[in-house]
Amino acid sequence: MQKRLAGSLAVIMLVPSLAVAQGMGNMAHGNPTHEFGVDLGVFYAKPSGGTGAFVIAAPIGDIRIGFLSASNMNLEARFTLGFQSGGGTFINLDPGLNALFKMSGATNMHGMYFTVGADANIISNKPSGGTSVSGVIPTINAGIGTRSPWGTVSKRGELFVAYSMKSTKLGRPNTISVGARLGLSFFH
Numbered sequence: 001m002q003k004r005l006a007g008s009l010a011v012i013m014l015v016p017s018l019a020v021a022q023g024m025g026n027m028a029h030g031n032p033t034h035e036f037g038v039d040l041g042v043f044y045a046k047p048s049g050g051t052g053a054f055v056i057a058a059p060i061g062d063i064r065i066g067f068l069s070a071s072n073m074n075l076e077a078r079f080t081l082g083f084q085s086g087g088g089t090f091i092n093l094d095p096g097l098n099a100l101f102k103m104s105g106a107t108n109m110h111g112m113y114f115t116v117g118a119d120a121n122i123i124s125n126k127p128s129g130g131t132s133v134s135g136v137i138p139t140i141n142a143g144i145g146t147r148s149p150w151g152t153v154s155k156r157g158e159l160f161v162a163y164s165m166k167s168t169k170l171g172r173p174n175t176i177s178v179g180a181r182l183g184l185s186f187f188h
Contacts, residue, residue, distance in 0.1 A: 032108060032187035035066030035076070037156060043179020048166070050173060061181060066100070068108040068187075074100045078119065088127035094119050098141070109154055109187060112146045123170055137172055139164040147185060154185040 041061030046052035057080070066076040075097065082092035096119025103112040121137040145158030157180065164175040 033068050034188045035064065035068055035074075035108065035185050036188065037064040037066070037183050037185040038062075039064065039156070039158075039181040039183030041179055041181045043160075043162075043177045045175055045177040047175045048173040055177075055179075061183075062094075064183075064185075066185075072102045074102075074108065076100055076115070076117075078117070088125070088130065090126070091124040093122045094139075095122075096120070096139070096141075106147075109185075110147045110149050112144065114142075114144050115158070115160075116140075116142045121164065123167075125170070133170055135167055135169045137164050137167045137170065143181075145181075150184075154187070156183050156185050157181070 039061045040059060041057040042054065043057075044052055044054050062078050062080040064076055064078050066074055068074050076099075078094075078096045078098060080092070080094040080096075082090075082094075084090040096117055098115045098117030100113045100115045102108070103114065106112050117140070119139045119141070121139055122134075123137065124132075124134040126132040139162050141160055141162035143158045143160030145156060147154040147156045149155075159180050160178070162177045164172070164177070166172065166174045
């Protein structure tokens with residue numbers, strides 16, 4: 001698990017710098033093939049039978065790599081990493097895949113879109129003096145968003161809803177989350 005975490009951290013740290021280095025001049029070409037983005041997020045998560053809570057994912061909520069096409073549908077990989085120490089070690093790696101559907105008049109770099117997707121929330125909890133537990137919680141999501149040009153990049157905002165399945169092994173109930181992502185996109 002530590003080797004996978006180290007590899008994931010390396011990818012997460014490299015993607016934004018590669019996006020900036022390679023993507024800055026490509027907006028002028030008008031025909032990018034990839035979108036690299038970083039978001040921060042805020043959402044309200046309500047577990048079944050429990051008390052809800054607001055969560056802020058910052059400074060980086062997730063990292064996105066979009067595969068752009070001339071069609072109305074694009075694919076986008078998303079990665080989120082959570083790490084907490086103190087009282088043990090708690091790791092949350094959340095890779096996902098979404099389909100983005102451009103709405104009327106939208107392009108790959110600006111305009112409104114609708115998105116649906118799924119992710120595998122991989123959790124490893126090792127509390128101090130407690131029992132270690134690991135597992136996967138599948139999550140489905142949908143959202144509506146927009147991109148707007150901002151110099152050589154695009155600003156991106158998205159409202160979303162997500163539903164995480166129950167995991168008896170991890171002691172997690174079904175959870176519904178409603179929130180927003182705000183970020184920047186670099187094109188290559």
